[in-house]
Amino acid sequence: MQNTLLTSARTSVGKLGTGLALLLVLLMLFGATETYAQSVRAPGNAVNLDDGIEDGPSNALGDDSQSDFWRNFRGGDPNDIKQMLEARPEGAVLTTTGQHWRELRENYIRKYAGWFPLGVIALLLLYHLIKGKMRIKGGFSGKTLPRFNINQRVSHWFMASVFTILGVTGLIILLGRPLIAPYLGKEVNSVLTSASMQGHNLFGPLFIVALVWMFIKFVRGNFFQWVDLKWIFKLGGFFGGHVSSSQFNFGEKSWFWLVILVGIVMSGTGILLLFPWLVDDLRWLQLSTILHAGGAILLISVLFGHIYVGTAGMEGSIDSMLKGEVDENWAKEHHDLWYEEVTGKSATEEEGTS
Amino acid sequence: MTFLQFVEGPLFYVAAAIFVVGVVYRLIGILRLGGERDLARPNGSATGGAILTVLRHFVPRRTFWRGSSFHFVAGYAFHLGLFVLLLLAAPHVAFLQERVLGFGWPVLPHWAFILTAEVAFAGLIMLWVRRFVDPVQKLISTSGDYAATILTFLVMLTGCLALQESHVALRATHMVFVDIWLIYFPFSRLIHTFTFFFSRAQTGATYGRRGAKL
Amino acid sequence: MTVQKAIDKFVEKTGAKVASYLDACVRCGLCAQACQYHEATGDPRHAPVMKFQPLQQAYQASKDPLSPLWRMIGRAPKKVTEEELSDWQDLIYDSCSMCGRCTLACPMGIDIASLVWVMREGMSEVGLVPPEITKMAHAARDTGSPIGVTAKKLRKILDDVEKKYDVKMHLDKPHAEVLLLDSSLDYEAYQPTLAAMAKILDRLGIDWSFSSKGYEASNLGLFSGEESIARTMVERITEAAEDMGAKTVLAPECGHGYGSIRWEAPNLLGRELPFEVLHIVEFLARMHKEGRLKLKPESRALTYHDPCKLGRRGGVFEEPREMMRDLVTDYREMKPGGVTNWCCGGGGGVVVIESARKLQLESFKIKMDQVEKTGAEGVVMSCAFCHMTFDKSSEHFKWDKKIEDMVQMVERQMID
Numbered sequence A: 001m002q003n004t005l006l007t008s009a010r011t012s013v014g015k016l017g018t019g020l021a022l023l024l025v026l027l028m029l030f031g032a033t034e035t036y037a038q039s040v041r042a043p044g045n046a047v048n049l050d051d052g053i054e055d056g057p058s059n060a061l062g063d064d065s066q067s068d069f070w071r072n073f074r075g076g077d078p079n080d081i082k083q084m085l086e087a088r089p090e091g092a093v094l095t096t097t098g099q100h101w102r103e104l105r106e107n108y109i110r111k112y113a114g115w116f117p118l119g120v121i122a123l124l125l126l127y128h129l130i131k132g133k134m135r136i137k138g139g140f141s142g143k144t145l146p147r148f149n150i151n152q153r154v155s156h157w158f159m160a161s162v163f164t165i166l167g168v169t170g171l172i173i174l175l176g177r178p179l180i181a182p183y184l185g186k187e188v189n190s191v192l193t194s195a196s197m198q199g200h201n202l203f204g205p206l207f208i209v210a211l212v213w214m215f216i217k218f219v220r221g222n223f224f225q226w227v228d229l230k231w232i233f234k235l236g237g238f239f240g241g242h243v244s245s246s247q248f249n250f251g252e253k254s255w256f257w258l259v260i261l262v263g264i265v266m267s268g269t270g271i272l273l274l275f276p277w278l279v280d281d282l283r284w285l286q287l288s289t290i291l292h293a294g295g296a297i298l299l300i301s302v303l304f305g306h307i308y309v310g311t312a313g314m315e316g317s318i319d320s321m322l323k324g325e326v327d328e329n330w331a332k333e334h335h336d337l338w339y340e341e342v343t344g345k346s347a348t349e350e351e352g353t354s
Numbered sequence B: 001m002t003f004l005q006f007v008e009g010p011l012f013y014v015a016a017a018i019f020v021v022g023v024v025y026r027l028i029g030i031l032r033l034g035g036e037r038d039l040a041r042p043n044g045s046a047t048g049g050a051i052l053t054v055l056r057h058f059v060p061r062r063t064f065w066r067g068s069s070f071h072f073v074a075g076y077a078f079h080l081g082l083f084v085l086l087l088l089a090a091p092h093v094a095f096l097q098e099r100v101l102g103f104g105w106p107v108l109p110h111w112a113f114i115l116t117a118e119v120a121f122a123g124l125i126m127l128w129v130r131r132f133v134d135p136v137q138k139l140i141s142t143s144g145d146y147a148a149t150i151l152t153f154l155v156m157l158t159g160c161l162a163l164q165e166s167h168v169a170l171r172a173t174h175m176v177f178v179d180i181w182l183i184y185f186p187f188s189r190l191i192h193t194f195t196f197f198f199s200r201a202q203t204g205a206t207y208g209r210r211g212a213k214l
Numbered sequence C: 001m002t003v004q005k006a007i008d009k010f011v012e013k014t015g016a017k018v019a020s021y022l023d024a025c026v027r028c029g030l031c032a033q034a035c036q037y038h039e040a041t042g043d044p045r046h047a048p049v050m051k052f053q054p055l056q057q058a059y060q061a062s063k064d065p066l067s068p069l070w071r072m073i074g075r076a077p078k079k080v081t082e083e084e085l086s087d088w089q090d091l092i093y094d095s096c097s098m099c100g101r102c103t104l105a106c107p108m109g110i111d112i113a114s115l116v117w118v119m120r121e122g123m124s125e126v127g128l129v130p131p132e133i134t135k136m137a138h139a140a141r142d143t144g145s146p147i148g149v150t151a152k153k154l155r156k157i158l159d160d161v162e163k164k165y166d167v168k169m170h171l172d173k174p175h176a177e178v179l180l181l182d183s184s185l186d187y188e189a190y191q192p193t194l195a196a197m198a199k200i201l202d203r204l205g206i207d208w209s210f211s212s213k214g215y216e217a218s219n220l221g222l223f224s225g226e227e228s229i230a231r232t233m234v235e236r237i238t239e240a241a242e243d244m245g246a247k248t249v250l251a252p253e254c255g256h257g258y259g260s261i262r263w264e265a266p267n268l269l270g271r272e273l274p275f276e277v278l279h280i281v282e283f284l285a286r287m288h289k290e291g292r293l294k295l296k297p298e299s300r301a302l303t304y305h306d307p308c309k310l311g312r313r314g315g316v317f318e319e320p321r322e323m324m325r326d327l328v329t330d331y332r333e334m335k336p337g338g339v340t341n342w343c344c345g346g347g348g349g350v351v352v353i354e355s356a357r358k359l360q361l362e363s364f365k366i367k368m369d370q371v372e373k374t375g376a377e378g379v380v381m382s383c384a385f386c387h388m389t390f391d392k393s394s395e396h397f398k399w400d401k402k403i404e405d406m407v408q409m410v411e412r413q414m415i416d
């Protein structure tokens, strides 16, 4: 081969990446050690409780009765953020919607969210153990067809990189308290959550860029067609049988629209959470956190399926996103209509041997 | 001495020294390989050619604009972003003032910092991704190319993860990667920060002398 | 064959310039779009950056300022093997015309063609030069010309041309002011060009002559990578010019021949030369500017092809254009033109290499397309090698564009 000069060097990339990632994790966990856990610096806008307010004002109740006091406490518009943020006297201090929101978040989302992706992984494992890798019938032909151009590939992996960072940091923020704190300690959780929040906020806007880019590069060929109905009836061919499809099959199209539509929701809610002063009503923000978390869990769960089909699940798929070319036999089998369209040949007949 | 003090203090000074000495050693080493004086009668200015080529290659030529636009946009997004972050981020200026220089300069406001970081990250990720999906780049890239990208990415990432500036562990993490990066720099492809100048100037001088404006 | 000899050559030829280039490459792949062979095939192997990988490896193993360190920690790169070098043969010879176009696309400004030259020097040490080129280079060394035009044969050719074209061919005139060179391609194949040159010089009243000591402008040593042959070739010319006491040496319409005597010779010989070297077109443009050469424009639409060795690597861009604007009423510039003009794909010896034929033809499509787009009826050039590439390729593609020599046009259209 021509590139013998370069191959030997290339193999160590994986090792190197793993090494550095490991180092990163180790250093983060380092926050667990006694000295570092305690060496937390207060953020600039923190209120110092030592500044003499611990006793509270001497005449807190004033002339009010006990029930008047609580009424005032909840008075004003309980959902007006500005009243709260600016600590106006007429503003509410306590809200009941907030309590409902918190219960939903603590008792349902935080408790059950993690099970969805895990469940998907379990199902995929099960499927893989039973059915195994979907091989190309007749093996690789050695002839390839161009499938994705360089811009499509770059936009895909750009999205994948940004999404991965957001996914990991987001999951730590959401599930750190139930999953990290009890086992590795609150200190570690605090460090990781602080880091994750900064990372998540920073990369969030890049997701919007990636989403728009990906939409533009992939929407062609992703509109639903009649053949997709057959694909649904045949369960995508994952349980046997041949399915016809054009450039993208129903599964891919659904994934595309899921990413785009849920992505829009994630972007919108994310912007609200980053810039809360954009809305007046606190309930928008509460709704946003719920939708943001739900959308994330949905996308992450389906993503595992996507990664599975793209790599271990189906022989020859990953080439389309790495090299931009797919094997002709792969195309005939999985995207016969597309194959016929681009080559002008029939996907079922054998090519003449003469 | 705490770990943070160690990575911000002794280790940082050692890393910075290796960086400076290594870069100087390597650059002088390259120049010392020498070369022969061009004996042909000149038809133009070597110095002028060198200056022209060094400057002109900052922007792709018209014909190559289409084929270079990706690298141009992503490349500048990353490099300019990185330099701005490096020199104008408040914590960096404070660090340099405290530890090395003794004086500081105006810094970016927080929102501008975030925006710059986003631009730089977008550029770096695009450049990295392109490496394994572009057939030519995939063929010619070596572990050193990936290592430089990954390491730089981690330096930037850990820096941004520490943005809340409230956890010593995060700050120490960032410093560890900074130190590794500084030590790695002179021995790696990152040296192109300096050699780009040599390379362009050599070409510019050689052909400027012949009267060709490259 | 001992691969060590090639490696030694690589190392020997690596000075500050080569090292700067090797240490500046960021593997961005931007050079690929500039190379006609990459664009013609889409094969990533044909990316210019691929060509210097063995050189890079040899450098890192022994001449890199860091190599002692790599050796110390046991991370020195592996030695380039014999197999790898022969794998590289087609990249170094068949698919590089050393046109220098890639340098313009490279953000680091790396002169990849000069690295290919170093590669060729190493390859020639171990016998990896394509046989066609070796044969011609050795013939040039032994007989004075790559296709066997000996001094004796030259005399006969010049006699024939004298009779056939009714022109005086001066040979070995003592104390001529101008020593004229030509390439064997013209001596044998393009004699009208040879005659036209002589006619123009006579009509301008120039005191010129050929010399049987040094008459061959082409320099196959610069293709094969054999520096000693390259030196022999320019030595002959230099001695001839010095014997004659010529003030000026005129290089013919031969791009690399011009580069050889104009830019390489002083460095190959290690001394400054006591005469001026001009390409024939440079010379004509000078006469034209001084008002000694007047032209009658023809009403035709023509474009001009920049030979790489004359333009990008020689700095001669304006002169031919000045001439063109007075030779035709409708001069059309190619796009891209001038310094970014596409190579014809035959230079650097490629056009004579049998195994490169398909690739060369494929790459010529780019050139044809470029010429077509100008809408001109033909294309003018000032390099016999380009001319041969154009001739061979247009014959293959049955291409109907006129292919013209600038010297012949000048001769037809000059007014006394």
Ligand code: HEM
Pocket (backbone or CB within 6 Å): A147, A156, A159, A160, A161, A163, A164, A214, A218, A222, A248, A251, A252, A253, A254, A255, A256, A259, A303, A306, A307, A310, A311, A317, A318, A319, A320, A321
């Ligand atoms: C990190 C692991 C990932 C792998 C291995 C992977 C693999 C693939 C592959 C092989 C394809 C091409 C399928 C075909 O040939 O039709 C593809 C397409 C696609 N991927 Fe991914 N992907 C990953 C992550 C992501 C992420 C994080 C997203 C978005 C959030 C994403 C969104 C898409 C979309 C929208 C398509 C186009 C499918 C269509 O348009 O129908 N991928 N991926």
Ligand code: SF4
Pocket (backbone or CB within 6 Å): C034, C035, C036, C037, C047, C048, C051, C095, C096, C097, C098, C099, C100, C101, C102, C103, C112, C113, C116, C343
């Ligand atoms: S010098 Fe010309 S032919 Fe050789 S690699 Fe560069 S562009 Fe291609």
Ligand code: SF4
Pocket (backbone or CB within 6 Å): C024, C025, C026, C027, C028, C029, C030, C031, C032, C048, C049, C105, C106, C107, C108, C109, C110, C112
């Ligand atoms: S364009 Fe220049 S720097 Fe980029 S890969 Fe090619 S030679 Fe290297």
